[in-house]
Every structure is written in structure tokens, then in C-alpha cells.
Amino acid sequence: MNFAPLPAGVFTELARTRPAPADVALLRSALHARRLLLLKALLVRVHRHRESVDAAVFRRFEDSWHLLERAESRNPDVVRDVLDYPMTGAWLAAALAEPAGPALDRHLTRLEGIAVTAALRADCSLDLTLEPPDGRLSLPGVGRQTAGGGRLRIRAGSRVARIHPEVPQAAAPTVLLLTDRRAGALVGRGQGWDGLHTLPGSTARLDDLDPYRVPPDGIGTPPRTAAGPADTDPAVWSARWRGAQALLAHTDPGRAAEIRHALRAVVPLLPHGPRSQGATLRSAPGAVLTSLPAGAQDMAETLVHELHHSKLATLHELVPLYRQGRAAVHRVGWRPDARPIGGVLQGAYAHLALTDLWRRAATAHAAPRPWRSSAGQQFDHMHDQVGEALTILLESDELTNEGREFAQQMRRHHASLGAAPRAAG
Template structure:
């Protein structure tokens, strides 16, 4: 039996790399509750921290910021009560603390607050790190209050020459001094000694369309900011993917958008800061995404609309080697930033759509792995993945296979729809054949593991059935044979490079 925490219907949908409304809502609610528990853990850790790492004045400042955050949260309680069984409500302040990039901040804050025995010099570095993290929390509480319409006045500290109000915008080129922020009636006034005030208007409204025409205010649409002062840079909002969807921030400002590293992210470039031309390119690609996603099935549109809550632009990569020779773009997700996708500038809506399909699978599988245990394999990097030159751990292989099954399905559906033009159809068949050939080689390896839990085995078996189902509508024979030969060649190269030496 599948554990009652995860209904069999949900596991069946996820095994097909899909997810109906209830299944996606289950994953989202679980991630939201984990975020709230994480924030509570930060509160407890601050209260219990060694005074050398968290001095009393810093602790008191955190308490004041937490009180402002609670006031902002209470202010939204009557605005949108939760529907029966729907879990976490979405008051303006609650939306702010569930912002994907708050997750990396909370994790970093807990690391800085760790009570493990460390050398004195390391404690001093940790104390400096904690001061930076708690300055971010002050700005986070202020942004939540702005969203909730709670009037306040606070002194916030700039970091690295910029004061960032998470998800709203940033005041730049100001050094590392303090900024007085006064918010009231939909307007922020930012004051620095010896400088002219910067006035920022804040409104709940829709994002602009690609042509620049704005739409009127809409409940729950998102918070846009604008100012006549060039020092203020707003977070750009991309229009909601569906009419009922909220806009998606394109966040090139948040200090916690940077990837911490690790084997999954070794091919990612650093974060980018966008100029107007780059922002327009993002908007153009985003505008065309929905129609292309729809070619691969309405469920692809729905999962992006439900799960995507933030886009982080990355710099164009210098190029990285891959078994299939791919270079020039990169994308990724961060487990601690559920709802965020990191990506270099998408050159076309078609590549953007495929990127979103790919990354949504990583988000879903990571969230599922938080709900249930799928396997008990260790971290040893010893498995072949046709899309990587290096050996992969079992969990990394599972993540890759899961996203590649979804891409094989996506491209097959694109190839089969009547609306596809001949050139599009041929390209879709090539992509489908490549991804299916890769998963057909790797899925049996996953299935052979004795460390799969009952739930994990059910998931992998469903992926196998999905891969077999796609064989009922095969690509042209030449395309299929070419894809299979490429996978075999990649495996032969991998064996030569990774064979144990005497």
C-alpha cells in the first residue's frame, strides 16, 4: 500500500510526470508548511544563540522585525481566509514569506546560528555572516508590511551598496549605510542623510504586456513598484501564464538568488543583472511560452502556472561539455527555493518552454521526496547518465530520468499535434527520440536497485510504463536509430573515461 500521506492517485499522476490540481496542491501545501516551520526554527535559534554570535542588540532588532512581520500577517487574515482543506492561506504578508528566495536565506541563517563548537576566528566570521542575514530579515519584514498595507518606519541596512526589499525592488549605488524607510498609503519614502528622498509607489496590479500596455489592478495579482528616481530598480513582473495566474517575478536583485554550488549546479553560470534590452528579451520569450507548452498538453501549462513563483536570470554560460555536445544555455532549480527556476536568457519561446517542463519535474520530484522516502541509496557517484559526462549518484540519476521522461512525452505530443509545421514536427521527433533513448537505457538501472522503497518502486515502475507507452507512436525509424546510436556511443565514452584503474 502507498502511505496514506500520498494518495495512490497522486503517485500514479506523478509517475506519468503529470499532476492534477489536487496532487500539485498537496506538494505546494507541504512545501509551504515546511517554510513556516523553517522560519519558526530561525526564531528559536536566534533566541537560543550564543551572545558572541548574536549580541543582545541584534536579537532585539530581530524581535522587532518579527513583530512587524506578525502585524503584517494579521492585517491580511480577513482578506483571504483559507478554503476548507486548502491549507496555508495567501495573505499579502504570507505570500512574501513564502517567496522562493526566502528559503535560501533561512537555511543560511540557521547555518550562521549553529551552536556547534567552532574556533574563535570562525565564530567571528559567523557573527558577521549572521548580521548580514538578519539585515535581510529586516528588509523582508518591511516588504511584507508594504504588501499588507501596514504603515511603519524602520531603519534598514544596505549591503554591498544596495538595499534590497525582497520581491519588490532595490535602491542601488548607496554604499553600506542605513536607509530610513517610511511606508504609508501605498507609498514608500526612502531617506538617506544628505541625499534627496526616493519616493516609491507600490500597487497591487497586473504586469505589463509585451507591448507595454498596462492592465488595471486585480486582487492577488502581484505588487508592482515604480519611482521617478533612477536609483530605484523594481523587480520586473512577467504576466501570469493563465488569466487567473499571478505575475511571475523576474528577480535579478535578491542577494540569495545565487547558487551555493554542489555537483548539481556545477554547470550553472552566476546570476545576471539585466538591462532593459535583456528584460525585453525575457518578456518576449515568456509571452510565447503558453502556446508552446499547450502543444505538449494542458497539464504542462497547469503545472508551470501552479508551481512557478520566481525566475532568476543567469549569465550566459561560457559553454560546458555534455555527451550530446550541448552548450550555450543552462538552467536549474534549488531544493531550498521551491517555486524558483534559474535560467540563462532563453533564446526562443520554444527553448524556454522546454526549460520550464524540465525544471518543473525537478521541483515536483524534490517536493515528493520531502513527503515520502523513495529510496535509501547512498551518495556514491557511480551511475551513467547519457546527458552527463561524470558519474552520478542514484538520486541524481533518478532526478535526471524523471525530467527526461517528461521531455520525451512533451516532444512526442508536440510532434503529434496537427498544428505542428513540418520543420517543428521533425525537430520535435528528434528531441523525443533523444530523450526516450536516454531514459530507456537508464530506467532499468533505477529499477534494479534493491534500495527502492515500496513508494519509490511504484514510481519507477510507472515511469517504465510511461516510457513503453510512448513506443506506441514511434518517431521515424531513422530518427530513432540515430538517437539510440548516440546513447550507445555516449555510454562507450563514459566507460572509457570512468573505468577503474589498476
């Protein structure tokens, strides 16, 4: 996917890891264009090979597509928001990579939940019956309704939707209320309903429900797996988020604002060892996957680190920064295993953002004294490692011309950070 060249100022600002509202808007636009491209690719594939798709699944996919179009004609901003939700990207990547067969058919039924979410948030009138394949209807970015082993009837209109499980002795229906028609904000209540929690002062969701939030085999080595509602205390996560925002607001207000506006979801992972571990899915930028951080400082650093993985993944789709398929691997200071050039670039970029943050924290009078002290130590530890990684990048022939310019701008910012910062008194 190629776009017009980025404005030089935006490209430089992104390489410096410094937050800027225009950069976030540009990356969001690029993300949306890619989502539309991938969705169209899935539609073409389904139509081109419809004989390999179960007939009932094909009909449901077509009905869902038409419902999505109807919602888009009513409120395009809401539909864009649903399509740009991180887990929609994870679903598209999984569906497009799956060979024809029952597994692909199961992926295709996911469009039903996406279309229903868009229609409900756009305040479309509805009267339809669904049979979720796993007994649960997932509404991305909103919540999940358990069907109780049967079908679900959904009736909606005039800002109110009712979901009726069609099982014997069913309880009263779940009621979803559209509290903000312009933003498409839904809140729900009822038996079998689990709604997503919104993190304080933002629109980001604490997403411990979406079936595509973590790959089935986990992420990373050793594999880290998704936490569910039974493992997640929203009050604790909200406190960590609020504490991280307060730290960043006193240290680097621009980063605090960027996180509030750029992150769409925080996905809890089950803990693996004493330290929290974060991750980002390339197919789902805007989502941070992490086990529960130890405190506000750990949360702030995780959010900054993972957000920059998301930003670089989106930028690379917009402007390729390195060539795929090379076999060469390189050693970097922050990992025990050798990394391909894309991994070196990703790691250098995310750690450059952290060194920038740590320098500011170490010299900020408003930052808590313990963070000022640890930030100075972390800066000392990481600054040289980032410099070594930048040398690897600039000596490599695996970067594109744009990638080399990007790495050069990263090096300029790295040099501007200087040596060890002088801690504030």
C-alpha cells in the same frame, strides 16, 4: 518532515509527469509547511544561541519577527506568498547552514526585508528606519531599493508607502502603491528603485535582483553565475516566455497552465557557451535558473525540464523517495559524470517529462512543423536513455518503498509512450 500518505491517484499522476491542478496545490501546501518548519528552526537557533549573535542584529531580528506576525494577522495569504517565494527558501537554507559569526549575522538581517515586504503587501501602517548592511534593501518578489550608502526611512499607510533615503541632498522618495489589496500587488517608482518584471500572462517574476537567487559561488560545473539588470533585457525574456507559452498551448495546454501557476520566478544566468543552460535549486523550488534560451522551443523545454526538478524536490521532502548518504554512483546517458541515486531519479524524472512533451509535439498538428520534426528526433534519442535509468532505479536498494513505487509508475508511463512517434503531417 512526514505527512499523511499521499492519495494513490496523486502519487501516480506525479510519477507520470502529467499536470494536474490538485497536484500543484498539494505540493504548494507541502512547501509552505516546510517553510514554516525551517523558519521556526531558525528562530529557535537564534534564541538558543543568542549570545553568539550580535546584539544589534538580534534586536533587528526580533523586531522583524514581530512585524511579520503583525502582517500575518492582517493578511495571512500575502504573508504565505512571501514566505513561499523561492528565494526565501534559498535564504533559509543558507542561514541554517551558516556557522555562528558575522556571516550568519548578515543572513539574519535578511528577515528585515522579508518582514517589510509582507507588511507593505498586507497594507500595514509603518514608520521605521532601516540600515541595509550592503546598502540595498531587497524586497523579495517585488524589487530593490538602493540606500545610497545610508539609512532608509519607510512610511506606509492607506495603500501607499514612501521610502526616503537618509542621505544629503536625497531626491524625492520612492513611492510604492498597493494596486491590489487582496493579492498584495505592489508597484514602485523612484530614484534608486528597481522593480521586478512580471512575465506575461502569469504571476512569475523575472528575478535578476534578489541576492539569494544564485549561490555566491555559482551553480553547477563549471559554475554558472547570476545575471544582473545590466545583462537582462526584460522585453527579450518576455518574448521568449510568450513564445514558449504559445507553443505549449498548441501542444500540451495542461503543461502551459501548470507552468503559469507553479513557477514563481525565472532567474537569468550569464551565458556560458553557445547553448542555454538551466538549473534548479533544491532549496528554492518554483524558480527556474537559466541563461537566455535560444528561442521559444528552447524556453518551453527548459521550463518543463526544470519545473519537474522542482516538483520532485518538493515531493521528496514530503515523501522520501531514496536514502541519503550512500556512496554508490551510476552512469546515465545524458551526463558524462556518474551520479548518485538521487541524481539518477531527478534526471530520469525531468527527462521523462520531456519525452512525454516531445511525443505530443511530434504528433500535434497544431505544433509548428520544425518543432514536430525535432521533437520526434529528441524523443528517439532520449526515450531509451530514460528507460536505462529506470532500470538502474528499479534494481537499486537505495530507494525507499515509496521511491520504488514511484519509479514503477514512471516505468509504466514510459512504456505507454511507446516507440518512435509517427509525426503529424
